[in-house]
Amino acid sequence: MILILRALGVGDLATAAPALRGLRGAFPGEDLSLAAPAWLGPLVDAIGGIDHLVPARELEPLSGAPMNPQIAVNLHGSGPESHRRLLDLEPGKLWAFANRAAGHQDGPGWLDEEHEVRRWCRLMRYYGVPCNEFDLDLNRPDVDVAEDVTIIHPGAKSTARRWPAERYAAVARHLRSAGHRVLITGSDSEQELCVRVSELAGLGPEAVPRTGLAELLGLVATARLVISGDTGIAHLATGYRTPSVTLFGPVSPARWGPPADRPWHRAIWHGTRSERGDLPGPVHPALLEISVDEVLAAGNQVLHAAASK
Incomplete structure (x- = not known):
């Protein structure tokens, strides 16, 4: 064993x-x-x-x-x-x-x-074990979930890695007006944040589903687009080859970002050096450098790249 x-x-x-x-x-x-x-x-x-x-x-x-x-x-x-x-x-x-x-x-x-x-x-x-660094794909779970949704995931383990709720809401509001079905996801401890983003975006309570991990996997596997900070769901998007935009703050995408050869995944980072990802305190300055317009433009780019695959 x-x-x-x-x-x-x-x-x-x-x-x-x-x-x-x-x-x-x-x-x-x-x-x-x-x-x-x-x-x-x-x-x-x-x-x-x-x-x-x-x-x-x-x-x-x-x-x-x-x-x-x-x-x-x-x-x-x-x-x-x-x-x-x-x-x-x-x-x-x-x-x-x-x-x-x-x-x-x-x-x-x-x-x-x-x-x-x-x-x-x-x-x-x-130790002599062959290993393929690009073998990242995940199997889709057998769950009944909404398909072709756009997921906005505002939470992260530390506050330093959380882009402001108001900016996530502005992105959600714009995408909804462009015809996206937007869902705001998060862990049980992040539900208050999710509800806040949803309310600021003018979305109804149905936009904040309570999901277990299996349901979250299913949502990401069939999603139209995933927008999040540097946290777990970004890696699920990579595993399902789902178009994604990931916002980095303390930690460089060179350490935790998606494969560089996939144009349908976009990492945005304005930092100069990688730090600890669990920093306490306010939002990291590198995250605050990221604008709503920049995220929306990146979203359009990854969707276009996915359509051209």
Whole structure:
């Protein structure tokens, strides 16, 4: 049995899809178990190839994981905490980035500015596992959702990565007047923000659906357009090849952006250096440099590019 740790969020798991598929291809007959939050189950299914989901929370002891896996693979971070969670299970081997504090010297060095997809593929290749960085596509879930909608997702994990609600509302108002069916999506904790954007845009309550992850996957898979900040739904748009515009603030798209060779995905960034993405406090200045007109123009560009595919 091979145990993989990636106990993070939607975008983190989506960007690890190529590495997970590399492992599946390298060990076709082995049990692949993924330690990740249980609520990510629909996304695990959309990636495919995982035999068992072991419910896990970030950097907590892996109490539900079996002992002595043949290989423990750290796709979570650079360590030492994540390394130790896996070493506690006494695996036959640990595949991870080198970390002196965790006593793990076998493995490549960590590069802070590396793109997240490339990072985990590089780790896999170090251990002899072929990995295709462009293998990002996701399977569509079997759910009944509205199709051909335009999704505006105003939330993000930190306030530094949230473009102002008033600007999202202005975009929503313009797109609706242009004939788009606009939905405002967000997590349970972001519902108040979603309602505010909807009200400012003059949309009705039906524009703010309460969705689980499976429903969100279904919406994105068939959407006309996705507009969001640097957060998980942007990676879902990449996985479903749905036209998207992603607004970046503290973190450069060179680290978390869509593949550069896809003109139907557009990353907008006015920053000069990449910072931590979980910065507290007000909206990051790089986000405030992005105008409503710039987002609308980018939306038109990605829709045109998608139509020309």
